[in-house]
Amino acid sequence: MTRGIGWYVHHQGAGHLQRAWAVAGALPRPCTILGTLAGFDTAGLDVVDLPDDRPLGAAAFDGRDGEAERPQALHYAPLNHPGIRARMARIAAWAERTDPALLVVDVSVEVALLARLLSVPTLVVRLAGTRTDRPHLEAFRSATRLLAPFPAALDGSSVPDWVRAKTLYAGFLGAPAQGLTEGSRDIVVVFGRGGTGGSLADLAAAARAVPDRPWHVLGPVSGSGEMPDNLHLHGWVPDVEARVAQAALLVGGGGDGVVALAAAQAKRFLCLPEERAYGEQTEKAEALARLGAAIVHPGWPPASAWPGLIRDGLALDPAVIGALHDPDAVRGCAAAIEALVRHV
Known part of the structure; x- marks a missing residue:
């Protein structure tokens, strides 16, 4: 046996x-x-x-x-x-x-x-x-x-x-790979189960700071208030990979799941590492930045920083993070x- x-x-x-x-x-x-x-x-x-x-x-x-x-x-x-x-x-x-x-x-x-x-x-x-x-x-x-x-x-x-x-x-x-999508203007933000989720006020401020792009948010979001027209909250979805495949830029934490998604789909990635025990996310984010595989900002950026971060993220060579996927x-x-x- x-x-x-x-x-x-x-x-x-x-x-x-x-x-x-x-x-x-x-x-x-x-x-x-x-x-x-x-x-x-x-x-x-x-x-x-x-x-x-x-x-x-x-x-x-x-x-x-x-x-x-x-x-x-x-x-x-x-x-x-x-x-x-x-x-x-x-x-x-x-x-x-x-x-x-x-x-x-x-x-x-x-x-x-x-x-x-x-x-x-x-x-x-x-x-x-x-x-x-x-x-x-x-x-x-x-x-x-x-x-x-x-x-x-x-x-x-x-x-x-x-x-x-x-x-x-x-x-x-x-993290399965998906077919690449060309020509999308979408910013896709992913919050996983292991973190605190997103803040509606913070997301709304970010979307207003970059009003010429649609923002699609996957995962939990707390708070209430007025949302700009370019911000779309989807909550938990069964087809995360397919939605990430539509992204011009992926935004998320430094957990294994989101980083693996970015690598599997060779997505330009803005990594916002969260505080974790033993520096789990911050050390991984530092390595991504060192390799030129992601733009990194510790924690959620202020509204004024978003235009520059989006610009820098879109300038990344997605082949660099894609090379990390086996x-x-x-x-x-x-x-x-x-x-x-x-x-x-």
């Missing part, structure tokens, strides 16, 4: 699940997705839905557990949390029942270390940013290999050599995982 693998997905944003879904479909062996999956479409997937581990009674989750002390190898280990107790027990029960050949961990230091204690080999996902704190490094040490869901050209300069050597650079995973990334990642499984 072929041993399967597991893929643990974090619940912050949709990118973790999208990566798992894309690669699982290319694997030659069964793959089970483990995570807190309420609110996500998991049709057709083999899943283990895990109890929520976010702080009890908290309106938002900032990754902190509020504990005065914790073991230095851990990031998030609150005490007296029944959801975490049940979550870890369910992962352990799944591992004992199925004898997995590998667990991909995207992402959690605690789950990576639990898997090591359960004698399960791991492929630990390494996101962008400066992750040289002790918990991250201990998780990296515990792993059989590391997986970077971005090209090596976007890696940070502060990554230790031994971490680089242990890393499989898979490239962007799960059309075989998903198949290559699946093949690398299969090779790893056969040798651990």
Whole structure:
């Protein structure tokens, strides 16, 4: 009987699940997705839905557990949390029942270390940013290999050599290319699930500052007020890729999903990195700027800056960011995982 693998997905944003879904479909062996999956479409997937581990009674989750002390190898280990107790027990029960050949961990230091204690080999996902704190490094040490869901050209300069050597650079995973659209004047703004979304007031000010172009906004937008005629809010849409294909310029954060979209479709890109732990978006944006693959502005620009930013964005050579897209990334990642499984 072929041993399967597991893929643990974090619940912050949709990118973790999208990566798992894309690669699982290319694997030659069964793959089970483990995570807190309420609110996500998991049709057709083999899943283990895990109890929520976010702080009890908290309106938002900032990754902190509020504990005065914790073991230095851990990031998030609150005490007296029944959801975490049940979550870890369910992962352990799944591992004992199925004898997995590998667990991909995207992402959690605690789950990576639990898997090591359960004698399960791991492929630990390494996101962008400066992750040289002790918990991250201990998780990296515990792993059989590391997986970077971005090209090596976007890696940070502060990554230790031994971490680089242990890393499989898979490239962007799960962003299909679309046919190029010529002659469009559209500015397409994308807000993902992992951020705070857009502000109607800010978007309206930007659209008024560049009134000769249609602005199309995908994702959540908060606030109310008068909208200029060239601003169009579409909310969540099932055809993000097709709508981005219509863009003369793509505007979005520095998360993997939006950057992968820009690369897959070779779109001129104005990157507005958001504040994230470990500088995940800012370091990736800095690498894009260094390569000449994007125009970068930290956070949402003031209205007066938009004409110049749009002008500079439209002057980019889209072939530069397009070169970061590997059309075989998903198949290559699946093949690398299969090779790893056969040798651990």
